[in-house]
Structures are given as C-alpha cells and as structure tokens.
Amino acid sequence: MRLFFLIIILFLAGCQSNAETNRNVDIYNSDGDMIGTAGFSEQPDGVQIKLKLEGLAPGFHGIHIHEYPKCEGPDFTTAGNHFNPEGKEHGLMHPKGPHLGDLPNIEADGGGLAEAELMLAGATMLEGKNSLFQGEGTSIVIDESQDDGISQPSGNSGVRIACGEIKTDPDAESTESPTDPTQFNEKQEE
Numbered sequence: 295m296r297l298f299f300l301i302i303i304l305f306l307a308g309c310q311s312n313a314e315t316n317r318n319v320d321i322y323n324s325d326g327d328m329i330g331t332a333g334f335s336e337q338p339d340g341v342q343i344k345l346k347l348e349g350l351a352p353g354f355h356g357i358h359i360h361e362y363p364k365c366e367g368p369d370f371t372t373a374g375n376h377f378n379p380e381g382k383e384h385g386l387m388h389p390k391g392p393h394l395g396d397l398p399n400i401e402a403d404g405g406g407l408a409e410a411e412l413m414l415a416g417a418t419m420l421e422g423k424n425s426l427f428q429g430e431g432t433s434i435v436i437d438e439s440q441d442d443g444i445s446q447p448s449g450n451s452g453v454r455i456a457c458g459e460i461k462t463d464p465d466a467e468s469t470e471s472p473t474d475p476t477q478f479n480e481k482q483e484e
C-alpha cells in the first residue's frame with residue numbers, strides 16, 4: 295500500500311513539471327497523408343526516437359532532425375537545414391561531424407513498412423541549445439534515398455518525402471492548417 299502511494303506521488307510530481315520528456319509526432323508525406331509516427335523520449339545520453347512508418351519506397355532512407363517545426367509540402371523546404379546547433383559538418387562518418395540532427399538510415403521492407411529505434415546522441419527535450427524544443431521547435435524529415443554519411447550538406451539523400459513537426463507548443467495554432475475541420479465547414483457553408 296505504501297508503494298502505491300509513493301507511485302501516485304511520483305506520478306503527480308511528474309505531471310506538475312513543465313518539462314516534456316515524451317512526445318508523439320505524426321508524420322505526413324508530400325500529398326499530406328499521414329504515414330506514421332515518431333515517438334520521442336528523453337534519455338540520459340540523448341533522445342530516443344521510435345519510428346513506425348508505412349507507404350515508403352522499399353530500401354534505405356535518410357532521416358534527420360531539421361531546424362524549424364514547419365512541414366509544408368510537397369518539398370518541405372520550410373523545415374530548414376539539418377538541426378546543427380554546434381556548427382559541425384554533415385554526416386555520421388564525417389571527421390568534423392555530425393550535425394546534431396543526423397541519424398542512421400532507416401530501411402523500409404518490400405511492403406514499404408519501416409520500424410526503427412534510433413538514438414539522437416547529445417540531444418535533449420529539456421532546456422538548452424541542443425533541445426528539440428529550442429525556439430518554436432524542430433522537425434523530423436525523411437528523404438527519398440539513403441544518406442551516404444559524408445557528402446555535404448545532407449548526405450546526397452535526395453528530395454524530402456515526409457515530415458513531422460516537433461513543436462515546442464503543440465497547441466499553437468498554425469496559420470496554414472488544411473485539415474482543420476472547422477475551416478472546411480465554414481467554406482462549405484458559404
């Protein structure tokens with residue numbers, strides 16, 4: 295019974311903290327269709343990312359954290375460059391790298407499914423310049439082909455094919471929200 299109360303107290307303490315150490319992000323392709331999720335969780339040595347995706351071309355795809363929480367298709371250039379608060383070169387194999395946002399490639403199977411657990415070493419969901427929640431946030435972007443781990447500026451991994459916004463304030467209204475049902479209704483009623 296005492297343990298039960300202790301758990302409740304720890305749970306309440308966790309709720310009162312402003313720090314968010316778990317976040318699920320929806321990922322959309324360039325047609326605006328949701329193709330999966332990325333679950334972020336704070337760890338002692340970085341941020342763990344659990345990915346579940348479908349509808350990808352079979353094979354390897356580059357995946358990176360980008361500097362702005364803005365995913366506007368079809369090319370997702372609004373997400374900016376790779377998240378690079380330490381001013382390094384691109385690539386997990388680059389001697390002067392990597393960008394903080396650089397991740398190992400993911401592989402989609404023959405049916406286009408990809409599941410992966412990746413570690414974003416040195417990043418955090420708490421305060422600081424290496425935080426995924428710095429400024430208005432960051433984003434996670436999947437590329438057409440595999441990141442070679444050394445070519446500048448982004449590993450020769452082709453165009454951006456999917457994107458998910460990691461917003462510091464997930465309730466903040468986006469100025470462009472094509473799937474907002476109330477907007478749709480208003481237009482229909484006119």
Ligand SMILES: [Zn+2]
Pocket residue numbers: 358376383384385392393395396447448
């Ligand atoms: Zn990079």
